[in-house]
Every structure is written in C-alpha cells, then in structure tokens.
Amino acid sequence: MSGPNTNYDPVEVSALDPAAVEQNVTDALTAIVAATSLDELKAARIAHAGEKSPLALANREIGALPPSAKAEAGKRVGQARGRVNQALASRQAELEAERDERILVEEAMDLTMRPDRRPFGHRHPLTLTAERMADVMVGMGWEVAEGPGVEAEWLNFDALNFDKDHPARQMQDTFFVDPADAGVVLRTHTSPVQARSLLERGAPLYVAVPGKTYRTDELDATHTPVFHQMEGLAIDEGLTMAHLKGTLDRLASALFGEGLTTRLRPSFFPFTEPSAEMDFQCFVCRGEDQNCRTCGGTGWIEWGGCGMVNHNVLRACGIDPERYQGFAFGMGVERSLMFRNHLADMREIIEGDLRFNAQFGMEI
Amino acid sequence: MRVPLDWLREYAEVPVGTPGTQVAADLVRVGLEEEGLHGGDVKGPLVVGRVLEVTPEKQKNGKTINWCQVDVGDANGTGEPQGIVCGAHNFGAGDLVPVILPGGVLPGNFEISARKTYGHVSAGMICSSLELGLGDDHDGIIVLTDWLGAGADGLEPGQDAIPLLGLDRETVEVNVTPDRGYCFSLRGIAREYSHSTGAAYRDPALVRVVDGQERALTAPGATPDGFGIELRDESPIEGNDGCDRFVTRIVRGIDPQAPTPAWMATRLTEAGMRPISLAVDISNYVMLALGQPTHAYDLHKLDGPIVVRRARAGEKLTTLDDVERTLDPEDLLITDGGETVLGLAGVMGGASSEISDSTTDVLIEAAHFDPRTVARTSRRHKLTSEASKRFERGVDPELAPQAAQLIVELMTELGGGTADPAVTDAGQVSTPEPIAFDPTMPTRYVGVDYSTDRVREILETIGCTVVDGTATDGTDDQATGDAAASDGILTVTPPSWRPDLTGGPDLVEEVARIDGYDKIPSVLPSAPGGRGLTHAQRVRRTVAAALAGQGLDEVLTYPFVSDARFDDLGLAAEDPRRHALRVANPLSDEAPLMRTELLQTLPDTLRRNLGRGAKDVALFELDSVTLPDLARKAPVPGVGVKPDDAVLEEIRAAVPHQPWHVAMIATGHAERPGWWGQGRAADVTDMVGWAHAVCDALGVSVERRQTERAPFHPGRCVELTLSDGTTVGWAGELHPKAVKALGVPERTVAAELDLDVLIAASDRRAQGAPLSNHPPAGSDIALTVPSSVRFADVAESVRAGAGELLESVHLFDVYRGDQIGEDQQSLAFHLVFRAPDRTLKTEEVNAARDAAVARAAKDHGAVQR
DSSP states (O other), X not given: OOOOOTTOOXXXXXXXXXXHXXXXXXXXXXXXXXXXXXXXXXXXXXXXXXXXXXXXHXXXXXXXXXXXXXXXXXXXXXXXXXXXXXXXXXXXXXHHHHHHHHHHHHTOOOOOSOOOOSOOOBOOHHHHHHHXXXXXXXXXXXXXXXXXXXXXXXXXXXXXXXXXXXXXHHTTOOEEBTTTTSSEEEOSSSTHHHHHHHHHHOSSXXXXXXXXXEOSOOOOSSOOSEEEEEEEEEEETTOOHHHHHHHHHHHHHHHHXXXXXXXXXXXXXXXXEEEEEEEEEOTTTTTOOTTOTTTTTSSXXXXXXXXXXXXXXXXXXXXXXXXXXXXXXXXXXXXXXXXXXXXXXXXXXXXXXXXXXXXXXXXX | OEEEHHHHHHHBOOOTTOOHHHHHHHHHHTTOEEEEEESOOOBSOEEEEEEEEEEEEEOTTSOEEXXXXXXXXXXXXXXXXXXXXXXXXXXXXTOEEEEEOTTOEETTTEEOOOEEETTEEEOSEEOXXXXXXXXXXXXXXXXXXXXXXXXXXTOOTTOBOTTTTTTTOOEEEEEOOTTOGGGSSHHHHHHHHHHHHOOOBOOTTTEEEEXXXXXXXXXXXXXXXXXXXXXXXXXXXXXXXXXXXXXXXXXXXXXXXXXXXXXXXXXXXHTTOOOOOHHHHHHHHHHHHHSOOXXXXXXXXXXXXXXXXXXXXXXXXXXXXXXEEEOOTTOEEEEETTTEEEEETTTEEBSTTBOOTTOOSEEEEEEEEOHHHHHHHHHHTTOOOHHHHHHTTOOOTTXXXXXXXXXXXXXXXXXXXXXXXXXXXXXXXXXXXXXXXXXXXHHHHHSSOOOHHHHHHHHHHTTOEEEESOTTXXXXXXXXXXXXXXXXXXXXXXXXXXXXXXXXXXXXXXXXXXXXXXXXXXXXXXXXXXXXXXXXXXXXXXXXXXXXXXXXXXXXOOOEEOHHHHHHTTOOTTOGGGOOOBBSSOSXXXXXXXXXXXXXXXXXXXXXXXXXXXXXXXXXXXXXXXXXXXXXXXXXXXXXXXXXXXXXXXXXXTSOBOOEEEEEEEESEEEOOBTTBOOEEOOHHHHHHHHHHHHHHTTOOOEEEEOOOTTEEEEEEEEEEOTTOOEEEEEEEEOHHHHHHHTOOTTOEEEEEEHHHHHHHHOSOOOOOOOOOSOOEEEEEEEEEETTSOXXXXXXXXXXXXXXXXXXXXXXXXXXXXXXXXXXXXXXXXXXEOOSSSOOOHHHHHHHHHHHHHHHHHHHOOEEO
16 A cells, blocks of 8 residues: 655645545536436536546646656546446436337337238138048048049040949039030049049059039039049058948048048949948037937938949959959038038139138138 | 838838838938938827807908817817917818817928917917928818818817828838839839848739738730730840830720729829829839839720831931920830831830820730930930839839739729730840859958858848859859859849849948948058158149238139130130130030130139129139140040050040149239228239249249230230240239220239149259358449330349359339430349358459449440449
8 A cells, every 4th residue: 555645735736636526426426317318418428527527637637746646646536437437327228228118118009900901811711621631631641643624534434334324424414525425524523533543553552532523513502513522542452341431430530520430321333332322420419419400410411422443443444353452432522611611502612702711711 | 212101011011100210211221312201290289170160350461360269179188169360261160170289290390389469369270281281272271171072071170180181191202323223113112121121021013912912913924816016126235135025915995084093193192293094093103113114005096016126217206295306226116017106115105106085995015125225215315204214224124024914903903994815925034144252252342241141141132042153063064163162152143123233242232231331340441651742732732822821812713714705805816725625515605615724714703702892802713724735536435444555545635735723813902001001002013923922932933024915914914934935824914905804993913824834843852052151242233224125134134244243133223214314214223242152352342243234234235323
C-alpha cells in the first residue's frame, strides 16, 4: 500500500477532490435512475459519462498531478467512472427490456378469425377412399395393378368366361365403342385387369385393381354411368374360399372398424365358381339394432361379389388350373365411401362441388 | 321371381307360422337373393265393422268429414260403438267396412292410435284399399259387400278382417341368378327351400295334389297319330339343334267362357302376372309352377304340320306385341306347314294363330329350345318375354311332356274339354354329361373339411346321380377303371334341371352352399410380399397432393363430350384433338365422344360451382384421356381358351392409347382480401406456377416456350417442355372466345399436362451433390433490350455468360416507359454467385457479371443501364 500523498495540493486539483468526485458520481447515478426512456438515458450518458462530463474532465486533470498523486487520483476517478458506466449499462438493459415488452404489446394482433387468405385445396374423397383400400391390400403384401378404361371386349368379357350369348353379358349394360362390332367397350368392371395381369405376369399373383368403370345407367342418387371398383385377384397354389374370407375380413375391418367381419352368400358370376355375394357387418349397430337405419336392421351391408376364379378364366390366360387356383373379389368404391363417410346421394361424388370436398380433410 | 308362400307350401313343407322374412332368409342362404317382401305387413286388430251412424260435419277448410259410429263387436273390449272420423263418402249407415283399431299397424309401419281430430277423438280408421296395400284407390273406403261379393255373406262385426282380405298372404320376391333357370319356377324355388331347411319336397312335375290327395302326374307316351311336327334346323348354332324336343297335345271342346278359378287368379296375381283368360292363365300357371313355357294354338287356324326351322332372309312376322319384325336367318321359327310363320321359337308367338274368345279346340306346344338360339333372337329383336327369360337360362328338357300333361288336366278340369289320345313327342334331348369328380376337391377349394360321405350326400340331395369310379370303366378299359375307382373318383351325373353343372368347380359350389357358406373359416393368406406402389401410382398421388396443397380442389368429371365442345374450345377443323373415340350407344346423343383432353369437361364443373355461389374456384382432375389412332377392330375369340400371341397382340393393339393427364382451371382470387389486407386475383402466372408445382413435386425441370394453342389466349400461353424438347403440356389464360363459349368468367386460367411424360421423366434416382459452405455474392444488373425479346432468352444469355459461378438468376423488375426508348424494355436481374471451394473475391464476381452483360449484349443487343 502506498502512503498518503503529502504533496497533494487540494486547491489546485479540486476536481479530483474525493468529495467532488463522489458528488459527480451521485449526480450521475441520480440522473441515470431518473431517466425513464432510452432517449433520457442517452442524455444522461452524455452529461455524466460523455467527453465533457465532470468525471471525464477530472480524468484529464490526473495527468497534471505529481507522479506520487497520480495513482491514487487515477484509481478514484477510474472507480467513479466504473460505477457510473455500470449504472448506465444496467439502466440501459432495464429500459430496453421495457421497450421490447411495450413493442410486443403494441404489436399484438387479433387472430381469432381464420385468415382464409389463400383458398385451401382438397383431394377428392373418392380417390382418397380408393387409395386407402389399395393401401390395405399393399399392407397385406399385394401389388396394385391397372388397366385401360376403354378396353378390348375379349378382355372385358370372354377372357372372364362371359360367353357372348350368356344372359350375364347382357346384364352388364355395356357402352360399346363405335362401330358396335369394333370389339372395344368401355370396361364394365375392373376385372379385365385380372386377365391382363395373368397374361402378363402369370402365377403366383396377388393384385388389387382400383379403377374407373362404365355402365349405361342414368345418374341418380344410387347410380352413375361412371363409377369406381376395386378388384382383388389372388392366384397361387392351395388358395381356398377361407383365404378369400380372411382377406375380405381384413379389408372390411381396416375400412369400417376393428373386429368387423364379412358374410358370404351363394351367388353366380361367370368368372368365379363357386361364387358369392359379400356383405360386411354393419359398423353402426353390429347387428344389434333391428331399426338400424344404416343396414335396415339386417346387420349386414351389401358390398360386392367374389368367388374362386373360374377355370375358364385361368385357361384363357394360360394358367394351369390343375396347379393354380385362387379367388377374386370386387366392390364399389363409391358404395364403400358412401357407407364409411355417411353420404346419402351418389350425385355429390360426381358434381365436383367445392363444399363437398371441404367436408373432408386430405385423409379420410 | 315372386314366390307366393301359399303356393310354395304346396310343394315344400314350410312349417306353419313361418313368416315371409324367415322364408326369404332361408332362400338367401342357398343363393336366392331377397328382392322384396309383399303382403303380411298389416297387423291387427283389423276387424269387420258395421256403420251405425254417419254424421257429416262441414269444416272451416271447406271439407266435409263424417263422424261415424261403428259397431266393431267385442273387438274394442267394450262392445260399445267406436267413434271414428272418416273423410270418405262412398258408404252409409248399415255398410260393412274394414276398421283398424288403435294398436294396429298399416303398411309402411304406420301405427294407428286414438287421436283428436276435427273436434272428436277418432279411435281407429275405416280403411281404403290403398291404405291396406290392396290397390291404389284412396278415395273410397272398402265396402265389404262390394269387395267380397257373396263372400261377405254372414259376416259379423268384430270378426278378424285380415284373412278375409287376404292380408295374411305373403309373397317373397327373389332374384334368380342367370345360372339357375330352374328357379324361375315354384318347382325350383321349393326345391331350394328344401335344400336350405331340410323341409320335405314334393316335385310338382311328378305329383299333383288334388282335393288334398296326392296324384301322380303321368304323361302318356307319343302316339303315331300325333299332330305332325317336323324339326328342320338346317343351320344349328355351334352344333346345337335349335329345338331338340317338341311335345304337342290337343284338347277339344273347351268352354271359351269358362272363368279362371279364384285360387288360380290369386296365385297368378301374387306372382306378378295378370289373369287374362282360362287358356292363357293355365299356360302361365304351369310355367310359373314348373318352369316350362308353353304355347296354345287355335287348332282350327293350323293346317299342319308344324315345322320348326330357321328364318329365311327377309321373312317377316308380327309378334303378339303388334310389332312387325324383319327376321334374321339365325332366328328359329315355329311355322305352319313350313310357310306361315307362327312365332319366334321360345320368344314370342305371332298374332295369326292366337287363341281367341271363341277358341274351343287347342293345340298345346311344350318344347325345348337351345338357350343360345333364344338368347340371340331375344337380343336381336330387343324382345324379352317370360318364355325367353327361361329358355335362355336353360329349361329342364324332361319337363315338356309333364307340363303338357298338367295343362291338359287343368284344361279338362276347369274348361270342360276332352283330351285327344294322340300325342306328339318329337326330337331327341341330350342327357346331362357325367362329371368325373374328385371328392376332395370341395375341401381343397373351400377350406372346410368335407368327408366323402358328406359330399356324396349333398350331391344326391340336389338330384345328382353319384357312382364310384369313372363312368366309362368296365366297358372300355378295366385296368384304368380300377385305378380311378381306387383313387376315390366319383362319377356325378347332374339332374336334368341343372344344365349349369358341367365341371368340378360347379359341384364344389353345390357342396359349399348346401353345407353353408357360413361354415367357411376366415384365414388370411400369406402373399409372397409385394414391391409397394409403382412409380406411376406414387406420382399420381404426389401430384394430387401437391395441387391440393397449392389450393386447388380435386374433382371427377364424366369423360363424355360433344363435337360442339371442340368448337367452344376453338379447336381448328384439323386439330387432332377432334379425333375422339365415339361411343356407339351413348347415354346422351349430345355427348357421344370420349374426351381427348381433360379440359374439355372441366369447365362444366367450374361453371356448376359458380352457379352455386362459389367465387374463388380452382379445380384439378387427374384421369386418363382417350386418343384413338387408326380404327382397328379387336378380335373376340371366345371363352376358355388362350388366344395365340398374334391374336392377343391384335386385341391389345386395338385398345386406344389412354395417357394419364392432369388439368387445372381457376377463376377468382389467388389471395382473398380481408381483415389482413388486400387480395389478388388468380392470373396466368398462378396457373403457370401451379403447372411448375406439378413438375417440381416430381423433381422434373421444365422449360417454357411462348406458344399459341387453343383454347388459350394467343398471347398468354406457354408450352412446358422437358430439356429434350418433349412436350409436357400447356398453361395459360383461356381465349376470350372460349371464355364466352364455355360461359366461364373472363380471365379464367387453365392448364393441361401429360402426366405420363412426367411419370417417365421422373422415373429415375435423383442424385445429390455436396452443398457449398461458402457465402453467396449478389449483384444486380439492368439490361435494356427490345420489347420483342423474351425474358427467358435474356436470362439464358445471362446464365451462359456468367459461367459456372452463377447460382441463380431472378428477374425482379421489368420497366417500359419514357426513360428508355420506345419498343424497349429494361429487365432488372439479381444474380447470385457462389463457388464450391472458396469465398469469391469482388473482382471474380464483377468479372462474371460483366461477362453475363457482354453475352446478353452480343445475343440480344442488350445495353446495361
């Protein structure tokens, strides 16, 4: 520690007088605390920490002191300026924080109304339904196959064992391509893709076929001349109707609700033998409400047709029916959508009204 | 097929009290789908009432109602008269009427309760035929003495009116699939009911019940003096004679005035046929009972013999429906003496030999016709009859003599005639082919363990003959026969009424359905594992999701268009898009063509939305379009055989090209105004941007070429191409003329892209490259070029001149005006440079920028401002 500066002349260096320095600090701190805005603080900074401030002036006078006094005076003024700068910085931070908060309050917006600035688009629920159905099949290890909507008559009928004189062929209400003997039709079902797939890929084969189909029905609440089906075809060794039922049960439960099953009823289709109509269990009442409006109290909802692939279909496609056998099924996508998503009128599916799509998300 | 339960009970032992719903369910189980249930839906108390008093009361609404007191005996529990308000006026005090009391239910599940109306408590309802489901007369209530005639004698108030009015009679309507022709008869339905329930079955082709007594239905054999029949089919279709059996019987001395008995008329009505006259009704009755269509001729209008032959070219016939038809050489005819055409075999008779109300002697025809011949004639003449429906599905060939016998018996019993002993039975029917059947096949196909005994039992139940071994054994080759027998193979001969049973799988279905489809277990097969969706399938989903994300709505439209639509769109006469596939039998003659672009139908959906009040509409559709090339005919080689490769190729080649497209159309705001600020109308830049969004979503870069193409504005249309020049599609604003013709708003914008091109272009693995971590350096240039120079061409020069360091070029401003020359434009580009390996020096950036300007100056005379 150094001893007292005996050469110190308090008159000549009054600005460096400890009391004066302390007074300057007090004045500065008072002004800093009194500043209520960043502008006021800026003024206080200039007045008390600027180049012309008393402390800055005092600092300059240190140089005039005898060396023995310099150190002490320097220390005193340095500490004083440090206290002032610290106070400035801390007040600066306080005021900035206050300002930032105030700005956030001022900038607040009312966001309680949806800002529907850009129109929101939608997928069509029918294509979404078809995709969902196909995805369930893909999940079972099947692939998705496709074919043309304008199709060869042979592939639409004969390859599928629809003899040209068989009443079933007449019941299909077919659109024929002009001239009527062109041998080309608008496909009446997705089933020609069965033949195409078997011809191109052979067996074993597990394919699902969603697609657009055509029949000469006028549009009304339950019919449309252009509609969609999803077909399934599995050809392998040892496949049975039990496998058909297992596949349908899985598809029904994936689409309509866990635990739901299907029911098979004997029927006839040229391309299957044995053949069956299939119903899925009513997902609303599960057969427990005789007044159920969804299923009409029967507990079952008609879904489509199915069966074991007719040997003539296999033969027409070059598959040996002694070795391979399998099943096929087909159901309406519109019907599946209507039941699953509670639609009453088929026309809404084709009208393209934006309000229809808007009822559904991008995932249904 | 309508099945009156009362009639069904005659052939199958339906347990007493079985409701129609149960019978329907039993039939569904074996494959006869329920189409409806008729009758049986009135629940009592519905009783006979005697009207005691009728007090007319005029109402404020101008109507007069009757306040009636009706004696319903003890049916109301009190014996006091019942007070009922009735609006009808066709009855008076003393009349007997049907009264439904509170608690009763009318068709349509309409429950009756006492209710206050017109100032009275009306406790029930006096019923009209409409209300009871007995007719369509709503105006008058049923007065029982008129309705029942003599049947109303001795009726007492309070008596149950349900059986009195036949309201307890139920009819089940089922759908018969095309393979089950025999189920177009009560005989077949009763057989199936028996298969389903095990109920005892009585074959009406073999046994009649008369006055409660069973009596064999025995047809006499053919006699040499039968009516002359010649079966002269000189051109059978596919080797099958058009007619292989023709039975005739003659009944003389019928009373033409003899009425049809009420029981028969009721059955016919319930089965959906109108009673006409005794002879016709008997024919219809036998057809419904047995499934054998027959025809009755006035014997005196025939010269004979009856000749069955194919038509000659140009021959004509006026059928019973009064239509003159020009016959086809494939049509099979019934002729008198070979010349006079009597009818189209198995389809419909002609007017000339029809029985009339003076016919006393008739010739009855019960024949068996080839299904294919009948189907073709029916289809060719668009003529479907009860007979053709049955013949084309296959009629039991053994039925003809039995059906004729039943007709003879009914005609003699009911019409007072006498049967001739002379009988004709011409032709030779083929017997069912035996099927070699492995009894393990049902188990292998169905997944249910059926024992051989069970298989055998079921096949015998449905009428098959089952023997061990193969049928030809013993006669041909003893050794083979033994081997087959030891393998357990069965020889199954189907019954005559099941021509649909021709192979193993048919028998498998019989076993499965009779045993019950409900016994089939649920087993998930293990597919070998697939490869997921194809690239094309994934692309279509991605594009749809991208466009929906851009604010467009996916829609589906019908593909049918007209030539007029091509005019609306302004397609030139030689535009290949006018070459559309034509539908031979369109739903509407106004839209017989298949669209060649999606934009041909999309505007209709836009317009529909606007018509329903939407303002901002942006739509897209993904679908295939049809582009027919040369008209080629596809061969149709028939069922069950794989065509050779050349024929298959011809079949495939005749199917027109059907590429997938995506189209968009939009009008209204791209950004709406609102509390957030200003909006902005969707314009052509949005549409071009959306077209790019499709390509970007697939990672395909495309170039733009200003072009002119219908239906677009000639100055506002761009063609998008791949880098190799392949056209992807077009985007632009619709031509003002197209806007007007289509009735869509001005400035509507649209695009159509060939998705197949994008699918192919995106079907590759995109390769990543390392990203530069060095900072970018920006530089702006303004180039003055003639207004005729395209932005993209200037940008391309800039890019070429700037060299490899250039990362991006952005046109941020275009100026045309006083500060530069007329026909000039100033394009302001922001260039961003970046090197992969270093921070660029200012001199490097400047040099690259100057090179860019120099190249633009060289290519386009560009001057830097």
